[in-house]
Amino acid sequence: MNLLILGSGGREHALLWRLGQDQSVSQIFVWPGNAGMEFMNGPAREKLAFLELSFSKQNLKYILNDKKIDLVIPGAEKFLYDGVADWCAEFQVACLGPTRAAAQLEESKLFSKNVMTEAGIPTARYRDLTRAFREDIEMAFEVLKSFKKPVIKISGPALGKGVFVCDSVAEGVAALQQIKRNPMAGIDQGIFVEEGLTGKEVSLFYACHGDQFLFLGAAQDHKRLLDYDRGPNTGGMGAISPVSWADQSFLDTATEKFLLPTLREMKAKGTPFTGILFLGLMVDGAESNLLEYNVRFGDPETQAILPLIEGDLSLALYELCREGKPAGITLKDEVAVHIVKAAKGYPGLFGEIVEKGQIIQSQIIDDTHTQFFYAGVRKEGEDLLTDGGRVLGVTTWEKNRDLARAHAYKKIQELSFSGEHFRKDIGAKE
Ligand code: AMP
Ligand code: GLY
Numbered sequence: 533m534n535l536l537i538l539g540s541g542g543r544e545h546a547l548l549w550r551l552g553q554d555q556s557v558s559q560i561f562v563w564p565g566n567a568g569m570e571f572m573n574g575p576a577r578e579k580l581a582f583l584e585l586s587f588s589k590q591n592l593k594y595i596l597n598d599k600k601i602d603l604v605i606p607g608a609e610k611f612l613y614d615g616v617a618d619w620c621a622e623f624q625v626a627c628l629g630p631t632r633a634a635a636q637l638e639e640s641k642l643f644s645k646n647v648m649t650e651a652g653i654p655t656a657r658y659r660d661l662t663r664a665f666r667e668d669i670e671m672a673f674e675v676l677k678s679f680k681k682p683v684i685k686i687s688g689p690a691l692g693k694g695v696f697v698c699d700s701v702a703e704g705v706a707a708l709q710q711i712k713r714n715p716m717a718g719i720d721q722g723i724f725v726e727e728g729l730t731g732k733e734v735s736l737f738y739a740c741h742g743d744q745f746l747f748l749g750a751a752q753d754h755k756r757l758l759d760y761d762r763g764p765n766t767g768g769m770g771a772i773s774p775v776s777w778a779d780q781s782f783l784d785t786a787t788e789k790f791l792l793p794t795l796r797e798m799k800a801k802g803t804p805f806t807g808i809l810f811l812g813l814m815v816d817g818a819e820s821n822l823l824e825y826n827v828r829f830g831d832p833e834t835q836a837i838l839p840l841i842e843g844d845l846s847l848a849l850y851e852l853c854r855e856g857k858p859a860g861i862t863l864k865d866e867v868a869v870h871i872v873k874a875a876k877g878y879p880g881l882f883g884e885i886v887e888k889g890q891i892i893q894s895q896i897i898d899d900t901h902t903q904f905f906y907a908g909v910r911k912e913g914e915d916l917l918t919d920g921g922r923v924l925g926v927t928t929w930e931k932n933r934d935l936a937r938a939h940a941y942k943k944i945q946e947l948s949f950s951g952e953h954f955r956k957d958i959g960a961k962e
Pocket of ligand 1 (some may be wrong): 696697733812
């Protein structure tokens, strides 16, 4: 088979590296990919080809035909919002991603709350504020009063900045006033408030087609910039997989309570779901609630879950998308830890400049339990330079969490650059 991976981050590098190991795969095209991907040894490197033309429906049609692509794997959600899965359906090529209509599960938080409610899925109580926010803000403040710890959410894509977790009604009112003064991306699709929940978070990853699915793993992201969950939110500073307390009985319950009702509801709505569905759960003792859906692989969770998947994953995903046949993979009984190294200034809040152009020094000693993944990098001559906020990451996998953490923190020193920073507590507490 020939695969096409869309995107350029660490997640896409991990997909390339993992799918490149599969016997069924001849070539992997990355569009556009990143310059770090060629600094890799092994089968994926030999199968790798970069695509440089600009991304459009017309160019996609040409590439699918010219490169004889069997399966398209979109990385970032923006490809799905543009309609790449609908285009692939038109061109009769399998795509591991939902149609535009089904991608609303992530693109519109109000759509997703509606699906959860219709399907009877446990989630935080919510009220739509869209009309009051636009026409009568005092009314919106009134609604907030019935929430102990209001969490305000912008419905549309807000570049990761659309969730305001507040400790009191007063904080909620202040947040609403601030959003009113500085309208932000995604607000035209609506705004709502939901009850604040407490507990531990876990992300569950499934490849789905209709009501068939393959479980790909459980992971925990580390979204805050600093150790012990302090500092501002980021795209994700590291991940661990699996999560020890998310045992088999927890996973079975999650499938019954969250996954299957969602897949059935999407089918009933006339928007059946194909692709990766990642559930973000908040778990407090015996009580679990669904916080959100994402309709694609997570970054950086993917870098932690993929090394633990055994079997011909590419073939399993292809057969699932094509024939609804969910089989062909198993999960290793090991723990994987992924640490991100970020550039000086990341995440670039309050106008802080994210530093670029630093030379990445490499002293990599290859071993069979480690893989480096590049993200924000570019090539200049023979050098690899930093070129983004999250620059690179390392994943190690070992028999247990302590070994995986120790190994990862040793290996991360093998790639370095001026101004680098990373969290020291990835996987320390689940
Ligand atoms: P979301 O994009 O909906 O996942 O929200 C981003 C983050 O905000 C989540 O990972 C949680 O840490 C937090 N969050 C979202 N909804 C709630 C909630 N109802 N209660 C507490 N925290 C929340
Ligand atoms: N790691 C969270 C995300 O990919 O959205």
